[in-house]
Amino acid sequence: MESTSETNQLLLPSLPRCWHYDVFLSFRGEDTRKSFTDHLFAALCRAGVHTFRDAEELRKGEDISTDLIKAIQESKISIIVFSKTYVSSRWCLEELVKILECKEKTNQVVLHVFYDVDPSQVRKQTGEFGEALAQHQQRFGTKKVSQWKTALTKVANFSGWDLLNDADGSECSKGGSVGLKCLQKQLLCNTLKTTRFDVNHVDEGISLIKLRLQSKRILIVVDDVNHESQIEALVGDRYWFGSGSTILITTRNVDLLNGLGKDCEKYNATVLSFMESLELFSWHTFKDPNPLEAFAELSKVIVSYARGLPLALTVLGSHFRSRSSIQHWRADFEKLRKIPHEDILNILKISYDALDVDTQRIFLDIACFFEGGYISIEEIVTILNACGFFAQSGIKTLIDRCLLRGKDYYMHDLVRDMGREIVRQESLMLYEKRSRLFSCDEVLDVLVNNKHFRCLEILRFDGCKQLKGSPNFTGAQNLKTLSFYGCSKLVELSQSIGDLERLVELNMSFCENLRALPNSICNLKSLKCLDLNYCSKIKKLPTDLGKLELLGVLNARFTSVSHVPFSCGSLRYLYYLTLGQSKDIWGYEYRSVEPISSSDANLCSLETLQAPYQSMQHLDLQMGSLSFLTFLDLSNSYFSTIPFNLSHLSQLKELVLDNCQNLQLIKDLPPNLDDLIARHCPLLENIQVVSGLHLLSVSIYKKPSSDSRSALLKFKPFGDS
Incomplete structure (x- = not known):
């Protein structure tokens, strides 16, 4: 939520072409990325301020990246958020030196925020700041640390904001008192047409709102709420206001509205129809409700890409307005389909940044692999749970935040592209260093050039009809999910699959020409799900399959396997076992299973068993x-x-x-x-x-x-x- 006039002062009516960004944010991620900086970034974006905030993945290694240096140089303004551990980061200090250099050489505007730190500690490098610099001196030497100290002293003397007196050390988006007091004062002053109100603390503001506005019939719009404290401090109860008052609350998190009572009416914002979308796009592009004839067909394609999202239509319209030829339009649109427009990305990413780490990873997996409807929601939950996520909880959060549709887990194309761009940013040129590969060309590059994909956690070859053999998995020690679903020409798996010590799920369903599983598969100590459904040419399972001690699902329906290996009788976590040519049954749902305590009981956790009796008789069940x-x-x-x-x-x-x-x-x-x-x-x-x-x-x-x-x-x- 935006509450102060300071942000409006950053609005720049026109910038020289040399400035790529309005604002560069310098901050310590572990202190403020999910709190103050997140809120500040969101407020700047809403105000139309083009802001650079680096991704955490860029901060790797000792030296500051060239991408960050370039971003600083191309920014009109730098805002530095001094927090408690800011100087503990060499990256932050190097950013600070570069920012000061740009101020001196190009007159870059530099502002700062003292966030829960004493300004004197920054200026004089005392307290925690002094201790951190002393440790740096042992590692980097006196000359380097002296340079950092000089920069700290100079920048700390520039104009800025001091948030040391924030009572609970947090900001408006998390219920902090500074932002809430500003909003309460703004509500009182705007409604009562006065500037005389002073709000010393949030509770006092609540009392003033109740006292002064209880007889006023008013319309209040509380926009982009992201924390319940904002509702409690501003519109905690409809009886605070006069009869007939209307309160409108917009939020990305539907959970915040669930506690407002039964008489609260909730509406989901709907996307625009195709014709409405075309009109909005045309107004921003051609200053007319209809596209120019030469651009009509391509305009319709671009509008279809935006899928009725007003934000995207507005940004894209403004973007293409400056492109005069149809060739430029085609080239730009082809790029945008692979790399989303930065302004769209920044707005959509606000919702992603507000998620916890577990839910962020679930979101990225769905965006990269499961969006499209070809995998059932039950299978998605199974796979995510098998990877160690709290799938049900995370998916509910994504639905509540409007990042996912509940009935079929559909994800808006632009939201999906935002997730994929986050993954792409992990390593722009070296595909094998990304956590996920979803582009056929990129997967092919990694495999054909025999690159090690040690960072990958999920690798799916689903539907690769020409694939006859698997790649060498040596070095892919982080792989958790591996799927060859529907690879109908796949004949064999590499023995190197046994090196995947963290692999949790292996899906070979509908690999109709796969003849056997390599014995090395028995080395997969973390494997919990093995799916061989419709691998009709597999005649036997590896003898030592029972060494997969954590295996919970073994699906061997419609294979040619005649019996379960004797070693499988000791699988105490196995709860789903199918074998033979019997009827279709509902898919399995992976979850953790605690076996019963008896060490003598074979297959003691079984819940679903589908197999001819003679195929298990030797197990002495x-x-x-x-x-x-x-x-x-x-x-x-x-x-x-x-x-x-x-x-x-x-x-x-x-x-x-x-x-x-x-x-x-x-x-x-x-x-x-x-x-x-x-x-x-x-x-x-x-x-x-x-x-x-x-x-x-x-x-x-x-x-x-x-x-x-x-x-x-x-x-x-x-x-x-």
Whole structure:
């Protein structure tokens, strides 16, 4: 939220062409990036001030990057935020020296903010500032530190702001008193047409608002709220104001509105229609509601790209207004599709910067890999949980912040592009140093040139129809998710896959020509999810697969695997196991599982089991003791009657026995069973149920003749009235 007149003073009506930025922000990230600096940056952007704020990823190594030096040189104004650990960073000090140099050589305007620090400590380098510089002197020498001290003294004597007296050391966006007092005073003065109010603390401001405005019928717009303290300090209750008053609150975080009571009406801002978008774009580009004929078709393409977002249409319209030829338009638009316009990026990134680290990583994964609708929301949650994220919590936050649509996890194209640009900025030229690769050309460059992708955490080859072999994974020690989904020509995996010690999920679904898994896969000690669905040419699983101690999901449906390796009987975290040619079932959802304490119980955590009995018989399973089992499918088994007692499976809800050609009797059904399915069992004659069994749905399909039909029977067991 913007509250002070100082920001308005930074508005520059026109800048010489040599200035690329209006403002350069110099600050210590760990002190203020997620607090004061974040709020200051947002306020400057809203006021139309083109501001440079570096990404944390740029601050690597000893020497200040050329990108930062260039940004300082191309800025009209520098604002330095002195915080408690500012001088602990050599980067900050080098920025300071460069800023001072630009002031002396190019008359750059330099302003500063003392944020929760004593100005005298900055000017005289005492206290924590002095201690930090003393440590620097041991490492960098007297000459360098003397240069830094001189710069500190000079800059600290320039005009600026002192926020030392902020009662709780925070800013308006986090509930700090300085910004809130300014806003309270602004509300009182603007409403009562006076400048006489002094607000000494937030509580006093609340009392004054209640006292002076309780009889006023007013309209209040509280724009871009990002913390509940802003609502509490300004419009805490509708009864503070006169009858008929209207309060409008806009926010990026819907959670802030949930505590306002049932009589609060909430509306989601909708995007513009295509025709409305074209008109807005045309006004900003051509100063007319319709595009010029020569530019009409390309204007429609650009408008479609903006997807009804007014901010983007306004920025893009202004951008293309200065391009006079259709060739320039095409060239610029091609670039913008890969690298978003900086003004759009900066505004959208405000919402990203407000997220915690875990949710930021979830956002980037969805933006890079899962946006597009080809992966179900259940699979997205599964993959993210398998990577160690708190997926449900993070996704809810993204939905509440309007970064993601709840019903299908759709992400606006520009929001998606913003996420991908954040990843691109991690390393502009060296693709292999990025945390995520999502462009086919970039992935190909890394693989063909045999580059080490040690920074990658997720690598997906989904749908690469021409891929016949996997790359060498040596050096990719940070990889957590690896997917070859739908790589129908893939024949083999490199033995180097065993080097991926942090790999959590391996998805080989629909790799129809994959013949076998390398034995080295048994070295993946962190693997929790192995999906081989529809790998129809795989005939056996590695003998030592049971060494994957953390494995929770093993999906081998529609493979040619005839039995589960004996070693798998010791997988105490495995809760989802499928094997064979049985019916489709709902996808798995990955989560952490705590096994029961008994060290003797094989596969003790199983909840879903789908496999012919003979494929597991050698495991010496105590089937009747699988107390967590909720779904059991023993289709295509050879037994004449189920060779274990089902009655102890108290959690079992569904039992499937399709195509059991020798099955004659079903008995000892568990007490909470909801569905029994036994189709194509020609010898089945008897189903024994016990008193007290719940209402049961039974589907029997016995006769394979043309006039037969499935019988769906609902009945009550014997003994019920």
